[in-house]
Amino acid sequence: MLTNVEHIGIAVRSLTQSNELFQKLLNVAPYKAEAVESENVTTSFFRVNQTKIELLEATDPSSPIAKFIEKKGEGIHHIAFEVDDILAEMERLRNEGFTLLNENPKLGADNKLVCFLHPKGTNGVLIELCQDRG
Numbered sequence: 001m002l003t004n005v006e007h008i009g010i011a012v013r014s015l016t017q018s019n020e021l022f023q024k025l026l027n028v029a030p031y032k033a034e035a036v037e038s039e040n041v042t043t044s045f046f047r048v049n050q051t052k053i054e055l056l057e058a059t060d061p062s063s064p065i066a067k068f069i070e071k072k073g074e075g076i077h078h079i080a081f082e083v084d085d086i087l088a089e090m091e092r093l094r095n096e097g098f099t100l101l102n103e104n105p106k107l108g109a110d111n112k113l114v115c116f117l118h119p120k121g122t123n124g125v126l127i128e129l130c131q132d133r134g
Helices: 015-026 064-072 086-095
Strands: 002-012 032-036 041-048 051-058 075-083 106-108 112-117 126-132
Touching: 002 015, 002 064, 002 126, 015 041, 015 051, 051 064, 064 075, 086 112, 086 126
Parallel strands: 002 051, 075 126
Antiparallel strands: 002 075, 032 041, 041 051, 106 112, 112 126
16 A cells, blocks of 8 residues: 655756755755665655655666656656555556556665556656665
8 A cells, every 4th residue: 555655756967966956945955865776876865844855866878867857857757655565566556457667676765675657557657666675
């Protein structure tokens, strides 16, 4: 079951410039930066109360984030929902007719197991499922 919005992912060209912008906007510093080699990105996380914003900068021109920015420009890349049991939720959504972009959960940023749903089945919005790795 989807329990809440875990974070909103924003694709950016420059993490340095975007960190400065979001620090001014949100009036807080990022609490974490992390390289996610499997996705060829570097991430930075901000938290305002219960809301988390993840900034994503491509580390490789062939990465999904680089391709997204090339096609659509900077902006909201995905919305992530927290789940208690990612395997059960993946099975439920598959049975509901959604297309999963990965057959098994993979390691994501912020110590999460993640799975993405194809945006063609979700009104053009890339959806990420997240479960704490514990």
